[in-house]
Amino acid sequence: MQAIQNKRHTADFIFSDEDKKHLTSLLLKVTSSPFNNYPTFLAAIQRLAKSDEIPTSLREFCQKSKKRNFVEQPYVYLKNCPVDEKLPFLDWQNPREQKLLLKKTHVGEGFLVLYSELTGTPTLAYRFGGNGDYIRDVHPSKAFQKSHTSQTLTSFGFHKELPIRDTSPDFLRIMGLRSNPVNEILTTFVKNVDIINYLDEETLNVLRSKVFHTPFTVLSVNVDKTNILGKAPENHAIIDDFEISYHEGRTEGITPESKAAILKLNACLKELKKGIFLGSGDFVDFANKYCLHAKDVNQVADEVAVKQRWLIKTFNAYDIRNFEPFFVKGRYGLVNG
Numbered sequence: 001m002q003a004i005q006n007k008r009h010t011a012d013f014i015f016s017d018e019d020k021k022h023l024t025s026l027l028l029k030v031t032s033s034p035f036n037n038y039p040t041f042l043a044a045i046q047r048l049a050k051s052d053e054i055p056t057s058l059r060e061f062c063q064k065s066k067k068r069n070f071v072e073q074p075y076v077y078l079k080n081c082p083v084d085e086k087l088p089f090l091d092w093q094n095p096r097e098q099k100l101l102l103k104k105t106h107v108g109e110g111f112l113v114l115y116s117e118l119t120g121t122p123t124l125a126y127r128f129g130g131n132g133d134y135i136r137d138v139h140p141s142k143a144f145q146k147s148h149t150s151q152t153l154t155s156f157g158f159h160k161e162l163p164i165r166d167t168s169p170d171f172l173r174i175m176g177l178r179s180n181p182v183n184e185i186l187t188t189f190v191k192n193v194d195i196i197n198y199l200d201e202e203t204l205n206v207l208r209s210k211v212f213h214t215p216f217t218v219l220s221v222n223v224d225k226t227n228i229l230g231k232a233p234e235n236h237a238i239i240d241d242f243e244i245s246y247h248e249g250r251t252e253g254i255t256p257e258s259k260a261a262i263l264k265l266n267a268c269l270k271e272l273k274k275g276i277f278l279g280s281g282d283f284v285d286f287a288n289k290y291c292l293h294a295k296d297v298n299q300v301a302d303e304v305a306v307k308q309r310w311l312i313k314t315f316n317a318y319d320i321r322n323f324e325p326f327f328v329k330g331r332y333g334l335v336n337g
């Protein structure tokens with residue numbers, strides 16, 4: 001198949017088949033469910049992380065990964081990671097309920113949590129996102145098939161996750177479970193430092209001014225029945241040092257200059273983006289504050305497979321102490337927002 005977008009990332013770490021098989025067998029021994037009892041699941045993975053059973057190559061890669069310069073190298077890409085060999089198909093009317101009913105092993109989920117343990121970057125859950133789950137699905141749903149959310153069937157604009165919240169995660173990790181390669185659906189990235197180097201000084205000055213507005217997503221507003229989130233800030237800057245708080249298609253300029261700056265930013269994103277095809281066992285770890293990510297649906301040859309594409313993801317903290325003031329009382333790791 002001829003790739004429409006030919007700028008692709010190359011992998012930073014590739015599991016050997018032997019290490020993958022060994023780690024898969026270790027993760028299959030964890031019998032608790034991350035969805036029914038996350039603390040027990042986490043404790044089992046923490047024990048595993050301390051054992052000398054973990055492949056040394058992975059342990060060393062994770063230590064290096066935590067110490068990397070996040071501005072210069074916001075993302076790392078791993079291939080051939082352990083995933084569940086038997087993966088159910090989920091009805092897109094109600095994918096999460098179907099998953100709880102049908103998914104009996106948690107190898108992919110275990111790998112995500114193991115990676116967070118080996119890098120010392122704990123996993124966060126959010127009360128108003130992903131049903132409060134620590135491990136979330138990226139799976140289309142009928143209700144949100146055309147939304148600006150991870151449940152959409154369509155392309156999805158560049159963004160920082162939770163771009164205007166104090167509790168925006170430091171890292172996102174995404175693992176591919178199922179994505180048919182006949183469809184070219186890519187997760188794309190642009191480094192913030194490259195955006196800053198690309199744009200002219202005048203545009204950068206506008207992007208550094210408080211002349212933008214980004215509403216909260218429909219999903220978080222729907223769940224926030226008691227209005228804890230309050231109103232999204234009336235105006236904010238897009239660029240602050242090397243952080244970029246933006247959601248393409250949702251962030252609006254509130255002056256003519258800011259609207260023009262957004263057009264320049266979008267053109268720059270198109271020029272600089274690079275994609276990763278997240279097939280089964282492909283994993284990407286990225287520093288949310290130092291790059292923007294998006295989804296590109298470039299070519300669809302099998303429409304049914306688009307509805308069955310399934311990734312899982314976690315939100316993670318560099319230093320959990322920064323998030324502690326925001327936790328729901330008695331629920332460590334669950335952000336009240």
Ligand SMILES: [Fe+2]
Nearest residue numbers: 159160161293
């Ligand atoms: Fe996202």
